[in-house]
Amino acid sequence: MLIQQTLTKLHSLKLSGMAQGFEEQLSNAAAHSLAFEDRFAMLVDHEATHRENQRLRRLLKTAKLKVAACVEDIDYRHNRGLDKSMMASLLTCQWIERGLNMILTGPTGCGKTWLACAFGNQACRIGKTVLFHRLPLLLEDLQIGHADGSFHRRLALLAKADLLVLDDFGLAALNAQGRTDLLEVVDARSGGRSTIITSQLPVDKWHDYLGSANPTVADAILDRLTSGAVRLPMRGESMRKVRARETGTA
Structure with a gap:
């Protein structure tokens, strides 16, 4: 008893x-x-x-990470431009402690989203708050926020996370409101919070994507996203095709 x-x-x-x-x-x-x-x-x-x-x-x-990825499963067997010593340094997450951004670029299927989620998982392990969003859907949600009065609450949640993952940057066209909202998000996080951006577009094409209608806003977004950012330009064929060959399902 x-x-x-x-x-x-x-x-x-x-x-x-x-x-x-x-x-x-x-x-x-x-x-x-x-x-x-x-x-x-x-x-x-x-x-x-x-x-x-x-x-x-x-x-x-x-965090709502798109895939259940962890750093122990990073595949170094295929030539994707991932340097093991650099990755070992990044996996300590000191760049998050310093409030730096990370930019993952490369062709479709090379593993950008998977790797971003692995970093997100690692950040959670050390007690950091993480949010994952596909950028096109996030901008749609923020547009709704303007209509229903929840924009500032949504922006505050995005600003507060230790690490924000913005997936598929450059995949969908931006309208004027989308550019302005993206600037609000990155400005609210600059100077202390880290953001991971994944994109099929190389960084030197970002200004064209952002700035056709308003180059001043494009300059402001680029300055906040790229200044001091860790850049991982990835390469290689689609990992989906590689996995299919390895399992004999291709």
Whole structure:
């Protein structure tokens, strides 16, 4: 009876990890021979691990990454322009701590979105808040925000995330409102928050994409996105075709 009361109190105190560890100790005969201090330390470790896992699940759920990618699965076998030593440095996420942006460019299928999601996953692991958006859909949502009065709330959420992933930059044509909204987003994040941009367009084509109607806005967007940014120009054939050949489904 006392054991059940203890478990109930642990759950009521939101110490679910410790409660689970206590139940495991009760069913493990080997644990009974350990000193009290050792068993208690194990319970504390169990609770800490449980909370860390819960936090990671919450961060990943909020991030809504397009694919479940992780850095351990980065494929270096194919020549995509990924330097292992540079990648090892980037995977520490110090560039996020410094508020730098990352630009991933390359042909369709080369793995830009996958790699962006892997960096997003890594950022979540170290406790950073992450948001993933396809840029064309995000700009549509912001357009709706102007109509229903939620624009500033949406902008504040985008500005607050430690890492924002903007996928498919340059894929859809921009109207005047879209350019202005994109400037608002990148301006709200400049100087402290990191953004990953994926694009099939090389960076030297971005001004043409942004600036046909308003070169001043284009200059402002480019300055905020590219200044000091980490650039990863990727190359190679579609990884979907490569995977299909490797699995014999091509």
